[in-house]
Amino acid sequence: MLGLGNVGRAVAERLVDEGWRRLVAERGYEPPELVAVGVRQPGRRRGIDLPESIDLSDDLAGLVGRDDVEVVVELLGGLEPAGSLIRTALAAGRSVVTANKALIASGGAELEVLTRQSGAVLRFEAAVGGGIPILAPLVRDLAANRITSVTGILNGTTNHILTAMTRDGADYAGALAAAQRLGYAEADPTADVEGHDAVAKLVILVRLAFGPWLAPGSVARTGISAVSPAEIAQAASRDEALKLLCRAHRATDGTVTASVAPTSVARGSAIGATDGVTNIIEIEAHPVGTVAFRGPGAGGPATASAVLADVLAISRGDGSSWASVPNGVGVGG
Amino acid sequence: MLGLGNVGRAVAERLVDEGWRRLVAERGYEPPELVAVGVRQPGRRRGIDLPESIDLSDDLAGLVGRDDVEVVVELLGGLEPAGSLIRTALAAGRSVVTANKALIASGGAELEVLTRQSGAVLRFEAAVGGGIPILAPLVRDLAANRITSVTGILNGTTNHILTAMTRDGADYAGALAAAQRLGYAEADPTADVEGHDAVAKLVILVRLAFGPWLAPGSVARTGISAVSPAEIAQAASRDEALKLLCRAHRATDGTVTASVAPTSVARGSAIGATDGVTNIIEIEAHPVGTVAFRGPGAGGPATASAVLADVLAISRGDGSSWASVPNGVGVGG
Numbered sequence: 001m002l003g004l005g006n007v008g009r010a011v012a013e014r015l016v017d018e019g020w021r022r023l024v025a026e027r028g029y030e031p032p033e034l035v036a037v038g039v040r041q042p043g044r045r046r047g048i049d050l051p052e053s054i055d056l057s058d059d060l061a062g063l064v065g066r067d068d069v070e071v072v073v074e075l076l077g078g079l080e081p082a083g084s085l086i087r088t089a090l091a092a093g094r095s096v097v098t099a100n101k102a103l104i105a106s107g108g109a110e111l112e113v114l115t116r117q118s119g120a121v122l123r124f125e126a127a128v129g130g131g132i133p134i135l136a137p138l139v140r141d142l143a144a145n146r147i148t149s150v151t152g153i154l155n156g157t158t159n160h161i162l163t164a165m166t167r168d169g170a171d172y173a174g175a176l177a178a179a180q181r182l183g184y185a186e187a188d189p190t191a192d193v194e195g196h197d198a199v200a201k202l203v204i205l206v207r208l209a210f211g212p213w214l215a216p217g218s219v220a221r222t223g224i225s226a227v228s229p230a231e232i233a234q235a236a237s238r239d240e241a242l243k244l245l246c247r248a249h250r251a252t253d254g255t256v257t258a259s260v261a262p263t264s265v266a267r268g269s270a271i272g273a274t275d276g277v278t279n280i281i282e283i284e285a286h287p288v289g290t291v292a293f294r295g296p297g298a299g300g301p302a303t304a305s306a307v308l309a310d311v312l313a314i315s316r317g318d319g320s321s322w323a324s325v326p327n328g329v330g331v332g333g
Numbered sequence: 334m335l336g337l338g339n340v341g342r343a344v345a346e347r348l349v350d351e352g353w354r355r356l357v358a359e360r361g362y363e364p365p366e367l368v369a370v371g372v373r374q375p376g377r378r379r380g381i382d383l384p385e386s387i388d389l390s391d392d393l394a395g396l397v398g399r400d401d402v403e404v405v406v407e408l409l410g411g412l413e414p415a416g417s418l419i420r421t422a423l424a425a426g427r428s429v430v431t432a433n434k435a436l437i438a439s440g441g442a443e444l445e446v447l448t449r450q451s452g453a454v455l456r457f458e459a460a461v462g463g464g465i466p467i468l469a470p471l472v473r474d475l476a477a478n479r480i481t482s483v484t485g486i487l488n489g490t491t492n493h494i495l496t497a498m499t500r501d502g503a504d505y506a507g508a509l510a511a512a513q514r515l516g517y518a519e520a521d522p523t524a525d526v527e528g529h530d531a532v533a534k535l536v537i538l539v540r541l542a543f544g545p546w547l548a549p550g551s552v553a554r555t556g557i558s559a560v561s562p563a564e565i566a567q568a569a570s571r572d573e574a575l576k577l578l579c580r581a582h583r584a585t586d587g588t589v590t591a592s593v594a595p596t597s598v599a600r601g602s603a604i605g606a607t608d609g610v611t612n613i614i615e616i617e618a619h620p621v622g623t624v625a626f627r628g629p630g631a632g633g634p635a636t637a638s639a640v641l642a643d644v645l646a647i648s649r650g651d652g653s654s655w656a657s658v659p660n661g662v663g664v665g666g
Contacts, residue, residue: 141466
């Protein structure tokens, strides 16, 4: 495992917990063994006591190359060194699990080629919707459908701020400051409030729903920093709520359009009724109609659920997140 | 395939459609071949033109025993002859896909033993929540979680009736009659309005979430036929809505309790805001928190999505609905 922040701690706690290991063993899995954790400062205290047998090291590249490592769980975040480490692991045929939405959105096409060449597996369920099962259900459980649209709330920070502005009549600056005090927004909130984080998640959903990798920069994007209390009040007067709505649509000619923008939606709709840090993704498809997936879009324990699900999926032989290709058919993956 | 009603027609239409076959082929699947359809009256017109090459026969047992049948899709409904045909198929090592909630709820324990003995696969995603992906996400994508509760609306007919009583102030008898005219309730509505259908679905969810098969008769059950406009109005005055709520809970000592009963829930909650024939299932679990799955709980095309997903899952080697056991580990399944 690389990284021991909020998500990493929540993953590691379970991997070394006897109760958790019994739980997955009862379900027929061999409980995964955490052999090493890569961190930048091995001496720092982190609020987790790992057994002495687990190697804590700042030699991240060395850990990725260890012979006893079957799966690399990348939870460093950011483009580098995460990207180089993942490419090294995949090129060596190691399986990789990551929650790194920015990296997958910007480098997914290249990583996909790499895994198809090396036969390695890359899974990233935690990159979209935190703990919500969405990528695997989209690719596997809706495999018999033609997807026509993906719509939703993919960023908890902005939804928390917009919800506070709606409930308390706060202005944007005040709601952002309150969110920062509560830990729901970062000191530099740009990636969230300007919509970059939501765009990355939408790019990943578009790949799995429609096929192509979009360049993140090509997605129409408006953040929430210019949203005024007057706009919020106007929406409320129509029984609507302002949401940072992510939308992607595939036309019958195959053209895919995608956008992230503050949008007024009916308060009584599933999306309009989704408040606070909760995420929701609605899929429209034939023949199923509209199905929605809702839950915690961030947070260590919730995201750990998705990361661990990917580790278990690899032990089942499920392949990469983008493919439900049966074993031995097609180009692998 | 056995049965050519609403769901059967929607499944068959896709299996013989060139566009659908190309879609699943692009996703790496070998498109399944529909070889035969078992119906009680082969001469009857059904609003679907099947190619001449597909055998239409009333010899249901004969079809199940054919050497060229790998997967039996049972869409007859009811306990018999569906149960006998499924047992015959499983004993012969054939894979079975069914949408038959009553059969799985009452006979699931026996069928599970049978599949584990014969190595056959039995999948029933369509038995709960119609087109909503719920069983596979629960068993696979939430495999790293300890589930504590399952709550939801599992019957579209009763939710349609309760929604109409809330919106229009109709009494139960009037709302039922209107639902029958619209095709949302059957001429004999007992299975829906007395909660038997919801109990069957809850029994299946309990098995997958908590382990044990409950006897359907052991689940506390109250239908909606005694719900009065006064109760609905009283709930509305508290900004609540009356729902036929299905609830199952696992205590820390392992005790499982389950019930189906009209229950007043906050209008602004995900369950309280779910109206009409839509279904919703909320899962509470550690570490993920609360995740919800929402969508069309019935209807031919929606249910066909789940049936076809199961057929594709079998071709991927995914095993039975109750098990995410890796190949070759444990008792099979």
